[in-house]
Structures are given as structure tokens and as C-alpha cells.
Amino acid sequence: MLSPSFRPALYRHEDRMTRSHSLARILGPLALCLGLLNAFAAQAEEPHITFDTPVIEPMPYAVPDFVAEGGGAGDAAHNIARVVADDLTGTGLFREIPSGAYISGIASFDAPVAYADWQAINAQVLITGAVQASGNKLVVKFRLFDVASGAPLGDGLQFAGSAKSWRRMAHKVADAAYSRITGEGGYFDSRVVFVSESGPKDARQKRLAVMDYDGANVQYLTDSKAIVLAPRFSPTGDRILYTSYASGFPRVNLMNTANLSTQVLDEQPGSMTFAPRFAPDGHTVVFSLEKDGNSDIYTLNVDSGALIQLTDAPSIETAPSFSPDGSQIVFESDRSGAQQIYIMPAAGGEPTRLSSGKGKYGTPVWSPRGDYIAFTKIGDGRFYIGVIRPDGTDERLLTASFLDEGPTWAPNGRVIMFTRESEGAAGSATLYSVDISGRNLHQVTTPGAASDPAWSPLLP
Amino acid sequence: MNRGLLISGIGHLSLILWALLGGLFTWNTETPQMQAVSVSMVTSSELDAMQSAAPKVSDTAPAPTEQPAATEAPKPAAKPETPKPKPAKPAPKPQTPKPEVPKPDATLPQPTPKPKPVEKPAAASDPTPDPLPTPDPAPETAPAEPLPLTSDTPQPVPMPPTDKPPAPRPADRIAETPVDPTTQPNLADTPTPQQSDTPSPDAKPAPPQPAAAPQETATQVTPDVAPPPDNTTQLAPRSSPRPASRPKGIGKPAPDATPTATAQPDAQASNSASANQSTADQAAIDAALAAATASDSTASATTAPDSQASQAGSGGTGDQALGAALNSGEIDNLRHVIGPLWNIGSLSTEASQITVTMRVKLGPDQKVLSVEMVDFNGGSQAAAQQAFEAAKRAVYRGAQKGLSLQSDKYDTWKSMLFTFDTSKGRLR
Incomplete structure (x- = not known):
């Protein structure tokens, strides 16, 4: 501390020194305590860094050919891996790393993963799988790996089915991978019913067809003798509602997809029914019924046949769609002088106008998640597909063209499919899909012209 | 100044010498050698014969692999729809037809003047005429087949999880080849590329x-x-x-x-x-x-962390970068390395709106020891887990690239809090 050599012979020196001594004597331990406290505080306080500019781009992933375990599984192992890759890449959220870039392959399903090799090619997720074939049966198993952290992403899964259903098993694998990575449900193992069109525009023939969501496995449900429109799947996917002109007037028909038997719903003479859609309970159908020159919205209990009128206005009310919880119905009406979108309680009641922008709005469809309502908008001579919140906010237009119409939601509420028709006498209708972010617009492959798509729920 | 002149002179001199002697003015005028490819001549008759022998490509067959499924299915209820032959012609229609009645979609195209895009309303709006008189050659009557949705379709059934994945050893290939020399076991650990990428000398820069x-x-x-x-x-x-x-x-x-x-x-x-x-x-x-x-x-x-924390934070991008002893340059470097690797493009709409805070623990070699989610806001737990994993991937990948942290500050950065805030880049 203070050495005696510092002692000068000045007045008040002694007092000052004693004061200094006492001060140092007090401050020393105090400072020591403070230092220790600071040390503890520093250990408790960690550097805290905030990252606030995320990158939004497809995630690179690798899916080598699945391992064929047992003879006869080679083709299936390759094809299943390809379908999985097509599914994931088709979402626009993932980017497949071509197999030519692979440093190492997957020789055995249970072999350890050489993470360094996959990190080197910038793969962030690796999907490995194996296919066992025994007779007419296939067993497909797969695993997901987070390449960056060098750890599996969840548990592996396996599916068993007949060799004929290899595509569905591939879609199942893709659904599981998609769900595990993105956190939302998949939609690959689903089907789409649509109107297949053929012939010239002035004599177009239409029939119902159904296909996998990606355009594979097209099957026709009706012949081309009667015009058919607006098919809609039931919540369980085992029935289809559609409008048929077989009688010369539009009538709502109900088809059982197991045996293709059909029945006409509410066949009242002198009326026309159209624009049907199932309620979430699967027992109630909501549709438009035109009688005496006025069309309103009705519900019909398929089991009991009870018919209930929900709207009663001199205007045209049509295109009803239930909310996922079944409590509300969104529909289209021109009661204001132009087509707009309205919401009313499922049991009927005073509707609330939803759309407020310029132009006309129609064909509203409630998202399976309930967060958005998709619609067709007409404005400035162009057609748009858009979405809007059920409270009327956050309206966004996703597409625009000469004619876009008739949106339908994927089972996970992330993707919308719709009809796009090209201009001119030679123009034809095609199916397109788009992510609700407005990205990843692409055409869905169909054998010919197609319109009026309706997505099925995820298959069991 | 003399030194500058000297350096300049040397530079110019070496440039002149290089220009003179280095072949600058002696361009290689040799043209590259041509590669010859042998071609066999085929006569037109031979070509015709080859073309006729070649298998014809059918223009149909949308999906060859699924064809068997379609053909296998019997055609029991082939035409359930045909019973009403054509009663539509007479069409006793009592009610006045409304123009837009047929279908909601039908009302949409009407306003547009020039296009007549949707003729389905046209066909539908006039109830009397029968729109399907002429059978087109192309579509044969519907080969309606039962849908495979319900009963007999082989449903893939989820099975219980397969046996546990093997312990993820780094890479057999790498371990086998150069590692084994017993003299330096450390080399076996270091061959991973990130080791070479993170040159951070451990104790040398101290002086x-x-x-x-x-x-x-x-x-x-x-x-x-x-x-x-x-x-x-x-x-x-x-x-x-x-x-x-x-x-x-x-x-x-x-x-x-x-x-x-x-x-x-x-x-x-x-x-x-x-x-x-x-x-x-x-x-x-x-x-x-x-x-x-x-x-x-x-x-x-x-002694400084409190004051330093705020000042280091202000040196960053303006948010709470409370690096205890990390200066703003080091914090910016972490942002620079990890930030571009944080990809939320594959997240769900909900997960892409969640802000996640995680604690990252690093080893002395700057490799990630553990990452745990500390907090999140903006969504559900499940979605937060996805957001956390996306951020975690960025941290791991950044650590693989090299974080360039000073090794003598290990006590400071061995445990850090990272917040990944999605508010500026949200998907909707």
C-alpha cells in the first residue's frame, strides 16, 4: 500500500494519509467483492447476437436411388426415389442435388451415413430408403438425415403395399419428408377430380376424370354424352358431387367413387341445381338452387333429404363453400350490383360482405386450414386468383392472365390449383398450381385440356 | 519517398522485362489440333430400312407405369351415366332461364368483352339446345373404371419405426484413408475441411x-x-x-x-x-x-461488459448484440458467416413467422457442441421446432465453414445466445 517514502513533511499530511489508509482499507474489500460479482455476472451474461435477414430459397437435398433389397425391386427402388424427388422439388421449396454430384452413394440402408460427403456437396437433407419386394408386395422404408448437424431427422418409417401401388408409397414417403422438414402436412398422396375437355371450343365435350395430384393415373368417371361441371370431393374422398346437364338442365349429382353409381340430388321439377359442395361433416351438401328465375343457396342432408333454404334475395347467390369448422359459409352474390363475396352463418342469416376491392369477386373457397379464402377476381379485363383473410384483410392476388378461375385448395392449405384458359379460338383450358405465397406457378400435366379441378383430401 | 521511388522503379523495370522476355509479344499462334471423328456413310435405302425397323413411338400413354393399374381394373360399371339418352333436346323448360344461372364460373367470363373464353356458360346458359350432338373422334366412350380410393386399393400402411439408425460415424472413407498413422492422432480429427478453413491460431496472436x-x-x-x-x-x-x-x-x-x-x-x-x-x-x-x-x-x-455490451451492440446493426467481450467486428463476422446460411424457404408459413432464440455452445475448436432452443414467439411449439431446426442448420453449417473466433476468448464465446428474427423476411 502506501510506502513511508511517500510521506512528506507538510501540514495536514498525517490526516490525509490516515484518511487514505482508512479509505483504501474500506475500498479494497469492497472492490474485491465488486470484482467477484462482476465475474459471476459475466459468466451469467452470454453474448447475444440477433440475426434478422433470413434467406428464402429452396433447400438443397439429396435422394439417392433407394436400395433394392431382394430381387425384382430394382425398378421400384429407382422409380420411388424419382417420384419422391419430383414431389419435393415440385413444391418449389426444395432443390434436388443431381446424382452426378454425389461423392458417395448409399450401398446399404443400414450403412452409416458419410455426412462429410453430403456436406461437401451442400446437401442439407438426405433421404435414404430401401425397397423390399416379395411376390406382389413391396415394403418401402426410408430415413431422413439433417446433414448439417449430422443427425437423423426423426425416426424412419416404412410402408407396405402391393407392387401396383408403388406410386402411392412414394407419395407417402414424400409426404412424410415434407411434413418433417416444413412442419406442415403434405399433399402428395392425394387426387384431383377435374373436367377433361376435348373437341373444338364450340362443341366441347366434357367428362369427369380423376388423377393423382401430379397428373399421373388418369381415370375417367363419366362418358362425354352429357356436359359435366364443378366436381367436388367429399371430405372422405369416397364421393364426388358434380353438376350434370344430362337432363338438359343443370342438376347436382352424387357419385360413389367405389362403384361409380350416381344419383341426382333434389330433383325438383322446374328447378335447376348447381355449384354443389360438401359440408365438413360429409352429410350435408350446400348448393345453389334456381327456381322461378331466382337462385338462392340451400343445404340438403344427403341422408334424410331435408332441404333448407339459407338465403332469400332477388339476386343471384351461388358458389357456396363451408368454413373448415362448418360454422360459416362463404358465397358469391351480386346483391350489390356486382359479384362480391359474402360470409354468413352456416344456418343462414344476414351475410357480411367480405370483398371490398375494385372489380368483381367470385368462386370463393375456404382453405382447409381456415386461414384464407381463395377467390377469382375480374378486373381490367383480366382474371386473377387471389386469397383473402376471412376477416377481409390481407387480400393478395397470386396470378393474373387472360382467364384464371376456379381455385381449389390442396389438403394442407398451402397450394392452390385452378383453371387457366388461353386466348383465341384455339385456346384451351389447362390446370395450374401456385403456392399461396405466389411462387412456384406451374402447369399440371393432364392428357388433354382440363378445367374445374377439385382437390381430394389426403388419402388414408 | 526514396523507397517509394525505388519500389516504383523496380516494379516498372520488372514489368518491362516481363513484357520483353515473358512472351507477351510472342503469342502462340499455333492453332489447336483438330479432332477427327470417323463417320460411316449410310445410303438412303439403308436409312429407310432402319427407320422402318425402329419401334414406333406412341403419342398417347401419359404414364406408362400406371397403365397396368388401369388395365387391370375391370370395367364393371362402365356406363352408369348413359341411361338418359337424349332427353335434353325437348327440354320442357318452364322457368325463365337466367343468364348466369348455370354455374358460378359462368358468370365470371361474361364481363370481358372480346374473349369468349368460357363456352361452358354459353352452352349452359341456353337450356334448350343439346350441346353434345357430334361425338368427336378422339374420345371414345368413357372407359370408366372404379376409383382406387376406397376398397381394394393397396393402402400403404405406416409401420412402426424401423430399427434405430446406426450411430452416425463421420465417414468411413475418410477415416480409412489417411488417418491411421499413429504418430499424430490429432490429424485424424482434423481432416475435416472446416479445420483447414478455420485457421485461427490458438495462442500465437496474443503478443x-x-x-x-x-x-x-x-x-x-x-x-x-x-x-x-x-x-x-x-x-x-x-x-x-x-x-x-x-x-x-x-x-x-x-x-x-x-x-x-x-x-x-x-x-x-x-x-x-x-x-x-x-x-x-x-x-x-x-x-x-x-x-x-x-x-x-x-x-x-x-470490468467492461456492461458498458461494452451496449457499445458493441451499437456497433452492430443496431439491435441487442450484447457481446460480453466480443467486439463489433467479431459479432459482424458471426452475422456474416451464419446469416446467409439461415434459410427459411422450406418452412411452413407458420414456422417462417416465428422468432427463435437458442443457446449455442461451442468447443474450443469452434465446433458446435450443442444447440438448444431457449425461447420462441409467434407460433405453435411444433412450428417453432421447425424454425429452430432451420436456424440450427445455419449454425452448424456456419461452424463448419469457420466462425473465426479468437481462441483466447473462449470463455466468452463458449456459450452464446442467438436470436433468429424472421420479421424482416416473412413468407406469407
Whole structure:
């Protein structure tokens, strides 16, 4: 501390020194305590860094050919891996790393993963799988790996089915991978019913067809003798509602997809029914019924046949769609002088106008998640597909063209499919899909012209 | 200046020499050799024969692999729809047809003047005419087949999880090849590329940094503290061994400067000698305080964290970057390395709106030891897990690239909090 050599012979020196001594004597331990406290505080306080500019781009992933375990599984192992890759890449959220870039392959399903090799090619997720074939049966198993952290992403899964259903098993694998990575449900193992069109525009023939969501496995449900429109799947996917002109007037028909038997719903003479859609309970159908020159919205209990009128206005009310919880119905009406979108309680009641922008709005469809309502908008001579919140906010237009119409939601509420028709006498209708972010617009492959798509729920 | 001229002269001279002797003016005029490809001649008759022998490509068959499924299915209920042959023609229609009645979609195209895009409304709007008289050649009557949705379709059934994945060993290939020489086991651990990418020398850069730190403090302090013995000048560097604490360096002289500033009035009041004495006393007290606070090795680094935290944060992008002893450059470097790797493009709409805070623990080799989610807001737990994994991938990948952290600050960065805030890049 203070050495005696510092002692000068000045007045008040002694007092000052004693004061200094006492001060140092007090401050020393105090400072020591403070230092220790600071040390503890520093250990408790960690550097805290905030990252606030995320990158939004497809995630690179690798899916080598699945391992064929047992003879006869080679083709299936390759094809299943390809379908999985097509599914994931088709979402626009993932980017497949071509197999030519692979440093190492997957020789055995249970072999350890050489993470360094996959990190080197910038793969962030690796999907490995194996296919066992025994007779007419296939067993497909797969695993997901987070390449960056060098750890599996969840548990592996396996599916068993007949060799004929290899595509569905591939879609199942893709659904599981998609769900595990993105956190939302998949939609690959689903089907789409649509109107297949053929012939010239002035004599177009239409029939119902159904296909996998990606355009594979097209099957026709009706012949081309009667015009058919607006098919809609039931919540369980085992029935289809559609409008048929077989009688010369539009009538709502109900088809059982197991045996293709059909029945006409509410066949009242002198009326026309159209624009049907199932309620979430699967027992109630909501549709438009035109009688005496006025069309309103009705519900019909398929089991009991009870018919209930929900709207009663001199205007045209049509295109009803239930909310996922079944409590509300969104529909289209021109009661204001132009087509707009309205919401009313499922049991009927005073509707609330939803759309407020310029132009006309129609064909509203409630998202399976309930967060958005998709619609067709007409404005400035162009057609748009858009979405809007059920409270009327956050309206966004996703597409625009000469004619876009008739949106339908994927089972996970992330993707919308719709009809796009090209201009001119030679123009034809095609199916397109788009992510609700407005990205990843692409055409869905169909054998010919197609319109009026309706997505099925995820298959069991 | 002479040195500059000398360097310039040498540079110009070497450039001239290179131009003269280095082949600048002797372009290689040799043309590359051509590669010859042998071609066999085929006569037209042979070509025709080959073409006729080639298998024909059918224009149909949308999906060959699924064809068997379609053909296998029997055609029991082939035409359930046909029963009503054509009653539509007479069409007793009593009710007045409304123009837009047929279908909601039908109302949409009407407003557009020129296009007649949707003729389905056209066909539908006039109830009387039968729209399907002419069977087109192409579509044969519907080969309606039962849908495979319900009964007999082989449903893929989820099975219980397969056996546990094997322990993820890094890479057989890598371990087998060069690693085994027993002389240096460390080499077996280091061959991963990130080791070479993170050159951070562990203990070497220490000498230059302390030299930089005291210099800053010394320039401000020395004029005032000149009279006291040189012990103080030795103490100052000891208490601030790292330059990382720039705020600390700034804060450090302040206590030294303030006593001298307060000593000045004393000196004016009495004697300069007494002033020196008083400053000496104050310096001695301060030295005691400094010794007490510096008694702990970490204490020196902790004297600044509070002030430094805020200042380092302000040196970043303006948010709460509370690096205890990480300077703004190091924080920016972490952002620069990890930020571009944080990809939320594959997240769900909900997960892409969640802000996640995680604790990242690093080893001395700057590899990730563990990452745990500390907090999240903006969505459900399940969605937060996805958002967390996306952020975690960025951290791991960044660590693989190299975080360039100073090894002697390991105590500081061995555990850090990272917040990944999606508010600026949200998907909708």
C-alpha cells in the first residue's frame, strides 16, 4: 500500500494519509467483492447476437436411388426415389442435388451415413430408403438425415403395399419428408377430380376424370354424352358431387367413387341445381338452387333429404363453400350490383360482405386450414386468383392472365390449383398450381385440356 | 519517398522485362489440333430400312407405369351415366332461364368483352339446345373404371419405426484413408475441411494484441501520470490484456484521468508537490482497487461488459448484440458467416413467422457442441421446432465453414445466445 517514502513533511499530511489508509482499507474489500460479482455476472451474461435477414430459397437435398433389397425391386427402388424427388422439388421449396454430384452413394440402408460427403456437396437433407419386394408386395422404408448437424431427422418409417401401388408409397414417403422438414402436412398422396375437355371450343365435350395430384393415373368417371361441371370431393374422398346437364338442365349429382353409381340430388321439377359442395361433416351438401328465375343457396342432408333454404334475395347467390369448422359459409352474390363475396352463418342469416376491392369477386373457397379464402377476381379485363383473410384483410392476388378461375385448395392449405384458359379460338383450358405465397406457378400435366379441378383430401 | 521511388522503379523495370522476355509479344499462334471423328456413310435405302425397323413411338400413354393399374381394373360399371339418352333436346323448360344461372364460373367470363373464353356458360346458359350432338373422334366412350380410393386399393400402411439408425460415424472413407498413422492422432480429427478453413491460431496472436491495447490507453494517460513510478504503466497493460475490449480501453483511462483532473484543483490550491502527493495517493488507491479487481483473471474482462455490451451492440446493426467481450467486428463476422446460411424457404408459413432464440455452445475448436432452443414467439411449439431446426442448420453449417473466433476468448464465446428474427423476411 502506501510506502513511508511517500510521506512528506507538510501540514495536514498525517490526516490525509490516515484518511487514505482508512479509505483504501474500506475500498479494497469492497472492490474485491465488486470484482467477484462482476465475474459471476459475466459468466451469467452470454453474448447475444440477433440475426434478422433470413434467406428464402429452396433447400438443397439429396435422394439417392433407394436400395433394392431382394430381387425384382430394382425398378421400384429407382422409380420411388424419382417420384419422391419430383414431389419435393415440385413444391418449389426444395432443390434436388443431381446424382452426378454425389461423392458417395448409399450401398446399404443400414450403412452409416458419410455426412462429410453430403456436406461437401451442400446437401442439407438426405433421404435414404430401401425397397423390399416379395411376390406382389413391396415394403418401402426410408430415413431422413439433417446433414448439417449430422443427425437423423426423426425416426424412419416404412410402408407396405402391393407392387401396383408403388406410386402411392412414394407419395407417402414424400409426404412424410415434407411434413418433417416444413412442419406442415403434405399433399402428395392425394387426387384431383377435374373436367377433361376435348373437341373444338364450340362443341366441347366434357367428362369427369380423376388423377393423382401430379397428373399421373388418369381415370375417367363419366362418358362425354352429357356436359359435366364443378366436381367436388367429399371430405372422405369416397364421393364426388358434380353438376350434370344430362337432363338438359343443370342438376347436382352424387357419385360413389367405389362403384361409380350416381344419383341426382333434389330433383325438383322446374328447378335447376348447381355449384354443389360438401359440408365438413360429409352429410350435408350446400348448393345453389334456381327456381322461378331466382337462385338462392340451400343445404340438403344427403341422408334424410331435408332441404333448407339459407338465403332469400332477388339476386343471384351461388358458389357456396363451408368454413373448415362448418360454422360459416362463404358465397358469391351480386346483391350489390356486382359479384362480391359474402360470409354468413352456416344456418343462414344476414351475410357480411367480405370483398371490398375494385372489380368483381367470385368462386370463393375456404382453405382447409381456415386461414384464407381463395377467390377469382375480374378486373381490367383480366382474371386473377387471389386469397383473402376471412376477416377481409390481407387480400393478395397470386396470378393474373387472360382467364384464371376456379381455385381449389390442396389438403394442407398451402397450394392452390385452378383453371387457366388461353386466348383465341384455339385456346384451351389447362390446370395450374401456385403456392399461396405466389411462387412456384406451374402447369399440371393432364392428357388433354382440363378445367374445374377439385382437390381430394389426403388419402388414408 | 526514396523507397517509394525505388519500389516504383523496380516494379516498372520488372514489368518491362516481363513484357520483353515473358512472351507477351510472342503469342502462340499455333492453332489447336483438330479432332477427327470417323463417320460411316449410310445410303438412303439403308436409312429407310432402319427407320422402318425402329419401334414406333406412341403419342398417347401419359404414364406408362400406371397403365397396368388401369388395365387391370375391370370395367364393371362402365356406363352408369348413359341411361338418359337424349332427353335434353325437348327440354320442357318452364322457368325463365337466367343468364348466369348455370354455374358460378359462368358468370365470371361474361364481363370481358372480346374473349369468349368460357363456352361452358354459353352452352349452359341456353337450356334448350343439346350441346353434345357430334361425338368427336378422339374420345371414345368413357372407359370408366372404379376409383382406387376406397376398397381394394393397396393402402400403404405406416409401420412402426424401423430399427434405430446406426450411430452416425463421420465417414468411413475418410477415416480409412489417411488417418491411421499413429504418430499424430490429432490429424485424424482434423481432416475435416472446416479445420483447414478455420485457421485461427490458438495462442500465437496474443503478443500483438496487448501491444495494441495499451497503446490506446497509454496515449491518453501518460501525460498526466508521468510523475508516478513506472509501476503504473506496467499495471495498465496487465489489466487489459486484450484489445477486444475497446470500450474497456476507453473506459479504463477514465478513472485514471478523473483523479488527475480532480487533483488539479488541489495543486492549484496548495503546492505542486502536494498535488503530486495527492495524485500519488489517489493513484495508490486506484492501484489497490485495480489490483483487487484484477485479482481474478476474468475480472479484467468483466470490468467492461456492461458498458461494452451496449457499445458493441451499437456497433452492430443496431439491435441487442450484447457481446460480453466480443467486439463489433467479431459479432459482424458471426452475422456474416451464419446469416446467409439461415434459410427459411422450406418452412411452413407458420414456422417462417416465428422468432427463435437458442443457446449455442461451442468447443474450443469452434465446433458446435450443442444447440438448444431457449425461447420462441409467434407460433405453435411444433412450428417453432421447425424454425429452430432451420436456424440450427445455419449454425452448424456456419461452424463448419469457420466462425473465426479468437481462441483466447473462449470463455466468452463458449456459450452464446442467438436470436433468429424472421420479421424482416416473412413468407406469407
